[in-house]
């Protein structure tokens with residue numbers, strides 16, 4: 001499956017493989033990209049990621065979604081070179097990182113990328129301040145500067161006043177806020193999050209998703225977000241890649257996956273998602289109508305569920321505008337029929 005990279009692409013995986021075990025590269029070359037899992041197993045090898053082609057554009061939230069064991073962590077670990085890819089190419093911020101020296105690699109990882117883990121991975125003997133300032137300490141930044149920067153991030157994630165707490169004095173949600181603050185102190189250009197909210201209770205998880213979107217609105221990072229929860233994926237993603245047995249089997253904007261699932265595996269995830277939560281007004285609106293009511297215009301970028309009540313209660317045609325308040329279309333009650341029935 002191809003993915004078309006543009007100049008705004010910050011990360012590009014091209015035919016990327018990770019095969020665990022001795023002789024992985026040789027096996028890929030001999031068996032080819034479509035060889036069954038069993039052919040690798042016979043050689044004592046495990047396929048973690050298979051011939052993956054994905055890219056991440058600047059400022060977007062790219063979500064990798066799939067069941068447990070489908071290869072999500074393997075892929076994100078290859079992207080940050082915590083795992084050595086077995087075959088393929090990886091371009092990060094314009095550099096082919098498959099060819100970088102150890103030192104160049106550490107440099108790019110320390111200064112331009114950062115990662116948040118599911119299990120928080122905080123240092124238990126350091127306070128919130130100590131944890132959040134830690135990546136700057138590793139960079140050799142002086143104490144005063146790093147504490148000023150760390151404090152900004154602690155405030156950003158809503159932990160003001162808890163600077164001197166230790167991790168075991170915090171709830172799970174608060175610990176993950178520390179993890180998020182810590183991952184942002186170095187102002188990374190690409191931000192990786194591997195199931196950051198999966199260990200949290202559903203209610204806290206939902207809060208954290210909103211919090212994450214709020215932070216992203218302010219910082220506009222390029223993001224790779226991993227989850228096994230399709231609803232979470234739909235809520236957060238600009239684009240989603242779905243993985244199964246190490247392969248990316250479909251990628252696109254959430255509405256594309258929901259409307260046209262590539263196979264039964266994808267369909268199984270999408271069927272629990274109400275269409276109006278995914279489709280945007282722009283997908284169902286009609287052409288600009290001079291007679292449309294425009295006193296409370298509807299935004300084309302809103303998901304349909306947020307405007308249903310307003311549209312249903314109106315007798316006439318309502319104007320639809322873009323984010324700059326230019327009228328771009330119109331909507332009437334009947335336009336909702338295919339989406340909410």
Ligand SMILES: Nc1ncnc2c1ncn2[C@@H]1O[C@H](COP(=O)(O)OP(=O)(O)O)[C@@H](O)[C@H]1O
Pocket residue numbers: 020046047048066067068069070071072073074075
């Ligand atoms: N270090 C490793 N050595 C061998 N096999 C591994 C290793 N890490 C992951 N795997 C295997 O790779 C596959 C994908 O795992 P993983 O990427 O952790 O999946 P996910 O993150 O989607 O749950 C699984 O079959 C897993 O057992």
Ligand SMILES: [Mg+2]
Pocket residue numbers: 072073074195
């Ligand atoms: Mg994982």
